[in-house]
Amino acid sequence: MYDSFMSRAAASLRLTDGQREVLESLVRSRTSEHRLVQRAQVLLLAAGGVSNVEICDVAGVSRPTVLAWRAQFEAEGLKRFGEVAKGRGRKASIPGEKVAEIVDLTLHHKPVGETHWSCRTMAKRVGVSPATVQRIWSARGLKPHLVDTFKISNDPRFEAKLIDVVGLYLNPRDKAVVLCMDEKSQIRAYPG
DSSP: OHHHHHHOOOOOOOOOHHHHHHHHHHHHOSSSOHHHHHHHHHHHHHHTTOOHHHHHHHHTOOHHHHHHHHHHHHHHTTTTTTOOOTTOSOOOSSOHHHHHHHHHHHHHOOOTTOSSOOHHHHHHHHTSOHHHHHHHHHHHTOOTTSOOOOOOOOOTTHHHHHHHHHHHHHSOOTTOOOOOOOOOTTOOOOOO
16 A cells, blocks of 8 residues: 555646746756756656656655645746755855955955965965865955056156157057057067
8 A cells, every 4th residue: 555655646737838848948958057957857747747756766856855846836836946945055164254354355465475365375374275265266256366457667757758659549640650569678589
């Protein structure tokens, strides 16, 4: 009796043509998140009249998960399909205060005797792994190794030269040819 009860199919899930199309597209997707593909597969199997136990075997999820996904779909359709319920999912492994400290140090301070932070120096300073620092920087677009300033010449006639050069570009004389050469004082070009 127990076996026949466990394998009995629940009522088929009702899908509109649009819902079926969305779910089938997710199941075929090669780029969608695995959990979304898995959920779409569960719902399509449920719509096909497959028993919850068989759905568990095919999709690789627990029976309570199948029941919860079916119930949510019956109540809301696809409205909150991809959302993870509050309190569910992977918890942050690093506290928000530590992340804020890393961001603050990166933006407003420099390590002693250095020009900028590296992942290793930051990790050592705050007590996390270099990979954690890199993930935090990447997520926020922080690149402390890139200089974000304009260097101004110490030539006393710099301003007058700048005005002349910009003036040539903005308002060249008739039939004038403007050539630009970048002089590098440390590099000398010698003919071969």
